[in-house]
Amino acid sequence: MNIRNLLLCFCSLLLSLSVSAKTPTVGVALANFDLNFVSILRTQMQQELNASQLNSQFVDAKGDVALQVQQVDDFINQGVDAIILNPVDTQGVLPMINAAKQAGIPLVFVNRKPEVKLPADMAYVGSDSALGGDMQMEALAKKMNYKGNVAILMGALSNEEARERTRAVEAVIGKYKNMKVIEKQTAKWQRNEAVDVVSGWLLNQRPIDAIAANNDEMAIGAIMALSQAKNDKILVAGIDGTPDGQQFIKNGKMALTIFQDAKGQATGAVQVTKALLNKQKVETLNWVPYKLITPENYQSFTAENSK
Numbered sequence: 513m514n515i516r517n518l519l520l521c522f523c524s525l526l527l528s529l530s531v532s533a534k535t536p537t538v539g540v541a542l543a544n545f546d547l548n549f550v551s552i553l554r555t556q557m558q559q560e561l562n563a564s565q566l567n568s569q570f571v572d573a574k575g576d577v578a579l580q581v582q583q584v585d586d587f588i589n590q591g592v593d594a595i596i597l598n599p600v601d602t603q604g605v606l607p608m609i610n611a612a613k614q615a616g617i618p619l620v621f622v623n624r625k626p627e628v629k630l631p632a633d634m635a636y637v638g639s640d641s642a643l644g645g646d647m648q649m650e651a652l653a654k655k656m657n658y659k660g661n662v663a664i665l666m667g668a669l670s671n672e673e674a675r676e677r678t679r680a681v682e683a684v685i686g687k688y689k690n691m692k693v694i695e696k697q698t699a700k701w702q703r704n705e706a707v708d709v710v711s712g713w714l715l716n717q718r719p720i721d722a723i724a725a726n727n728d729e730m731a732i733g734a735i736m737a738l739s740q741a742k743n744d745k746i747l748v749a750g751i752d753g754t755p756d757g758q759q760f761i762k763n764g765k766m767a768l769t770i771f772q773d774a775k776g777q778a779t780g781a782v783q784v785t786k787a788l789l790n791k792q793k794v795e796t797l798n799w800v801p802y803k804l805i806t807p808e809n810y811q812s813f814t815a816e817n818s819k
Contacts, residue, residue, distance in 0.1 A: 706733025
């Protein structure tokens with residue numbers, strides 16, 4: 513009888529050790545793999561998850577809110593231990609928050625800040641969108657000698673970062689009496705969309721002195737449209753500091769960009785996720801700072817935000 517009890521205890525111990533040794537799995541739901549910055553974020557996050565010895569599964573919402581909600585539900589049904597979410601629509605996150613909360617699964621938002629109050633066991637890791645727009649336009653205004661007409665290329669309007677960056681750009685322009693916004697249109701974060709939008713402005717002979725784009729991809733699209741029109745007088749600024757954006761800084765085509773730290777956001781999101789998995793208390797909002805990139809300092813950023 514004693515031997516039988518010992519065997520039962522030994523088996524229970526082995527089972528307990530097996531359960532405790534289980535490697536947690538993190539489901540990562542990203543808005544759109546095709547977006548350049550999201551692609552960089554994905555690579556950096558995969559590296560950080562591997563370094564942290566966490567299993568992971570990545571899914572691409574392809575810019576579709578309904579698909580992303582389903583993907584998060586699928587993660588929950590599969591029994592993942594935590595979810596990292598880069599939302600398609602920062603206003604449409606409640607179904608995913610409620611599902612994760614009901615399942616008791618930690619949820620960490622990255623790069624795009626949800627526009628709702630986050631409950632316990634949830635957090636945001638990313639940059640302050642309004643600050644990025646403010647830094648971009650203050651630097652651009654200085655290059656314009658605080659006078660002239662500005663056109664704004666906006667990201668997808670379902671994103672908090674597009675609205676907040678645009679609002680901040682407009683606020684800076686409003687401070688200077690000799691500056692004004694004369695055009696404002698979305699190009700949905702896409703290079704090709706920006707080519708079409710800016711080509712239309714040029715065709716209509718709009719008196720533009722500078723273009724402030726919500727991201728580097730749209731800034732590059734603007735530069736391509738200007739190049740096709742043989743117009744080298746309009747200043748163009750971006751946000752993200754991607755390798756492509758830095759190349760356009762290097763060749764003198766882009767006036768400046770604002771560095772958004774993909775590695776910092778990826779590392780931060782994984783570290784916050786690990787803390788939540790370990791039942792540790794975390795800050796609800798975890799900010800990753802922006803930095804200004806110009807032709808004078810771009811070389812110090814060349815190793816950053818690489819895929």
